[in-house]
Amino acid sequence: MKQLRNCISNQVTIESKALDTILSAFEPQELSKGQFFLRSGNICRQMAFIESGYLRMYNVADGKEITFWIGSSGKFITSLSSFVFQTSNFWNIQAVTDCQLYVISRDKHFELGKTQPKWLEFDNLLLAHSFALLEQSMFAQLHTTAQQRYEKLMQDDPTLFNQVPLQYIASMLGITPETLSRLRNNSTQPIS
Numbered sequence: 001m002k003q004l005r006n007c008i009s010n011q012v013t014i015e016s017k018a019l020d021t022i023l024s025a026f027e028p029q030e031l032s033k034g035q036f037f038l039r040s041g042n043i044c045r046q047m048a049f050i051e052s053g054y055l056r057m058y059n060v061a062d063g064k065e066i067t068f069w070i071g072s073s074g075k076f077i078t079s080l081s082s083f084v085f086q087t088s089n090f091w092n093i094q095a096v097t098d099c100q101l102y103v104i105s106r107d108k109h110f111e112l113g114k115t116q117p118k119w120l121e122f123d124n125l126l127l128a129h130s131f132a133l134l135e136q137s138m139f140a141q142l143h144t145t146a147q148q149r150y151e152k153l154m155q156d157d158p159t160l161f162n163q164v165p166l167q168y169i170a171s172m173l174g175i176t177p178e179t180l181s182r183l184r185n186n187s188t189q190p191i192s
């Protein structure tokens with residue numbers, strides 16, 4: 001739970017007692033590789049902090065799995081619209097590796113928002129980061145090349161390529177596995 005503690009305290013200035021109250025609302029959960037945190041069509045009633053491992057958000061369109069995002073250690077993951085509005089969820093969230101999570105229920109999340117002002121401040125930052133990530137992803141799909149998206153991901157999370165199947169990474173980048181393979185081969189060649 002040290003990583004979750006650091007994640008919150010690095011974003012907001014918070015007293016130890018308030019932080020302990022917030023952390024007490026989280027429950028540890030382990031997922032084995034392939035296990036689901038959430039399935040599409042269900043209502044999302046929890047949010048997870050990823051202590052270790054990788055989870056992917058994906059959906060199936062025309063029989064093909066489309067990976068939206070891959071969450072890694074130190075990140076939160078949920079189906080945001082379903083979690084907040086209690087609507088049917090679009091995404092599957094599945095463990096790509098064995099995962100250690102800290103999970104907070106929707107009820108506890110919103111109760112903390114009423115009783116712990118620093119949780120509300122932190123939650124607002126989480127929401128802003130989520131929108132920024134979505135905005136950056138949409139911009140990248142529209143205005144950058146596959147090579148640029150690949151290089152950015154390599155720069156941001158190089159260990160991802162050793163832990164997650166390449167077809168998931170390719171899907172998240174909006175390219176075919178063959179294109180990803182070509183980009184990886186080209187990037188190892190010296191620049192002339």
